Each structure stands twice: as C-alpha cells, then as structure tokens.
Amino acid sequence: xxxxxxxxxxxxxxxxxxxxxxxxxxxxxxxxxxxxxxxxxxxxxxxxxxxxxxxxxxxxxxxxxxxxxxxxxxxxxxxxxxxxxxxxxxxxxxxxxxxxxxxxxxxxxxxxxxxxxxxxxxxxxxxxxxxxxxxxxxxxxxxxxxxxxxxxxxxxxxxxxxxxxxxxxxxxxxxxxxxxxxxxxxxxxxxxxxxxxxxxxxxxxxxxxxxxxxxxxxxxxxxxxxxxxxxxxxxxxxxxxxxxxxxxxxxxxxxxxxxxxxxxxxxxxxxxxxxxxxxxxxxxxxxxxxxxxxxxxxxxxxxxxxxxxxxxxxxxxxxxxxxxxx
Numbered sequence: 549x550x551x552x553x554x555x556x557x558x559x560x561x562x563x564x565x566x567x568x569x570x571x572x573x574x575x576x577x578x579x580x581x582x583x584x585x586x587x588x589x590x591x592x593x594x595x596x597x598x599x600x601x602x603x604x605x606x607x608x609x610x611x612x613x614x615x616x617x618x619x620x621x622x623x624x625x626x627x628x629x630x631x632x633x634x635x636x637x638x639x640x641x642x643x644x645x646x647x648x649x650x651x652x653x654x655x656x657x658x659x660x661x662x663x664x665x666x667x668x669x670x671x672x673x674x675x676x677x678x679x680x681x682x683x684x685x686x687x688x689x690x691x692x693x694x695x696x697x698x699x700x701x702x703x704x705x706x707x708x709x710x711x712x713x714x715x716x717x718x719x720x721x722x723x724x725x726x727x728x729x730x731x732x733x734x735x736x737x738x739x740x741x742x743x744x745x746x747x748x749x750x751x752x753x754x755x756x757x758x759x760x761x762x763x764x765x766x767x768x769x770x771x772x773x774x775x776x777x778x779x780x781x782x783x784x785x786x787x788x789x790x791x792x793x794x795x796x797x798x799x800x801x802x803x804x805x806x807x808x809x810x811x812x813x814x815x816x817x818x819x820x821x822x823x824x825x826x827x828x829x830x831x832x833x834x835x836x837x838x839x840x841x842x843x844x845x846x847x848x849x850x851x852x853x854x855x856x857x858x859x860x861x862x863x864x865x866x867x868x869x870x871x872x873x874x
Contacts, residue, residue: 553586554621554725559593559613560600561663563631568658571711572624575718578734579726587726591616593623595637614643622653622706625660629681633663641667648704655706657714664707665689675707676700679750684826699746709750716744764789765799772812776819779839782808817853820846824858825865831858 556576558569569592576588593613594600600608617623623644627633644667648654656664661675662685671691676699685694699708699717706721708714715738723731735743767789771780780788785808786796800808820838823829829837835846835858850858 553589555589555591555619557591557593557613557616557620557623558657559595559623559625559660560608561625561627561631561633561660562595562598562600563602563628564600564608564626565602565604565628566606567711568628568660569626571714572657572718574738575715575722575734578737579722579730582733582737583726583730587730591620595640614639617643617647617652620647620652622655623647624655624657624706625664626657627659627663629659629678632659633666636663636666641669644669651704653704653706655708657708658710661685661707662688664705665692670705670707673705674700674702675705676709676713676746677707678709680822681826683823687827696750697746698744698748698750701746713744713750715740716746719743720746762799762803764791764796765803768796768799768808769811772808772815776816777837777839779812779816813849814853816840817850820850820858821854821861824862831862834858 556572558572560569573590576590579587591611592608593611593616594608596612597610599610602608613623640663644654644664648669654664654669656675658678659681661670661677662681664670665675665685665688670689672693674693674695676697677685677694679696682694682696685692697709698713699706699720701717706717708717719731719735720743722734731743768785771785771788782796783793786793789796791799797807800806800811804811806814816838820834820840823834823837824831827834831846832843835843838846840846840849847857847859850856850861854861856864
C-alpha cells in the first residue's frame, strides 16, 4: 500500500464557512494521528492576496493559489452555499486544467462544485450536488451531469454533496491510499456508526425527518411529496393509506401539530420557494408546477406563509447576490 506523503490543497472561496472544510480536515488529521506518521499535509489557499473573512468573523490568512499548486496530489474548491460566486478569474481554468493534466485530482466540497463547473472542467462529467442546490446547478450548467449522489468520482474530478458525504468520500480514498484498516480506525475515531456508499441517498429517511415512526403518517407524507404538481385532497390521501379522514387528521395533529391540508400547503410552498430562488422559471410556471391554479392564488398563499410576495422574495435574493459580488 502506498505510504508517501500526500499534499492536499483546499482553495477557499471568499466567504467560505469553516464548517464546510472541517469534516475533511478532521479525517486527514485523524489519519495522521492514528498512523503515527504524516500521511497527509493540508494547505488552505486563497484566490489572491486578500485574506478571507467568514460570516462568523473568522479570518483565513492570504495564501494565493497560483503560488502553491506545485506538488499537490489533490486540490479542492470550497465555497459556501450562501455566497455562490458569480464568476471565476480568467486564469483559474488554465491553471486547474494544467494540474489535471499533471495528474492532480480536482475536488469540490458542497457549493465548491459551482466554481469548478464555472471553469468548464466539469463539462461532460458527472458530479454530486447537494439536493438543496440541485435545481439551480442544473439550470446554470446543462453541460454537466449533476446527480443527487452523496459523492461522485469521474475522471479525476471528485465532488461531495455535503458535510457527512465529504467524510464518506475522504474515508473511501483513505482506504485506497493507506489501507482499509486505517480507514476503519479513522471512522471509529470520528464516531461514525458506518460509512456510506456513493449511491446512497442524500436526504435522511422520512421517518427521521418527521420524528415519528407512525406508518400511516409516513405513507401520507410520501404521497404528498409525490403529488406536488397535482395535489390530492385530504380524503384522497386518507383513502390511499386506508384510514378515515378523521383518523388521518388526528395522526397529523398528534405527531406534527398540524392538519394534513396545512402541512401539504406548506410543503408545496417550500418547494416553490426553492425553485423561485434557484431557477429562472417564471413565477406563474413555478406556481402551476407546485399545484396552484393561478398566479394570484399562488402569490396570496406565498405571502401568507412567508410574509413577502414571490416577486419580492426573488428580487431580494437577486439584490443580495449582487451585493455579494461587489
């Protein structure tokens, strides 16, 4: 098994939160400690000579990437979902392409997949995108095959959808590079019950999200999630799960402190808001695709739920994105 020191670089985009990076660093640090030798060296890099100040007020010192890519075994782009980049510097794509040709693996952690895609180096490749950002990513980068897998490895491009998925990906590589025994020790050190395969679903089981194991409740919510565009009536749902309407309403009140119709409406509105903020589809298109019969109906329900109209919400999000790029 290969035992040479591997130098891992993390290119931090402005505003990147340390929480995005910590799982990867924890896995590498644990591997070094348990192996009782330096298996990995980690270096945090910046785009330019300006230090990074995170939303939490933490400071990353400047360490320009153009001066630090020689000798890397892998280079990971790290970005924050709340501060997605609007553009990448022109010199970045040629630099990354050169390193890729030299055998350096290119990676992206969570929202880091956006700047990597903006370089064009993911065109024609598969990648993992966090389910919350998947609609936006697919619309912006149609040449990339975006998936909802936990992580993806494709032609020396490594992408992780989120925090725990990053650990899963790093443990897989640790097993390949340093041996399964060490990978197992690191997983135990990080108190992981198990490591997950790339093909497992990102979203936690519905039972965990609902905080309930009631089978009729689970069946009802699954039906709702599968029928967003053409909503079912409460009576329809009750018939499908083989309970009376009154029983179904009692179950929802007991476990979710809501009634089926209200829970269903909020589910559709949350889906609409995700599409509104992540895609360029018209407000009418979004309303219809989430089961609202007209624009005014959608706008009224949206305002009652979020305290703002769909158009105002979209405009506010666009203004925030413009401010972040200034």
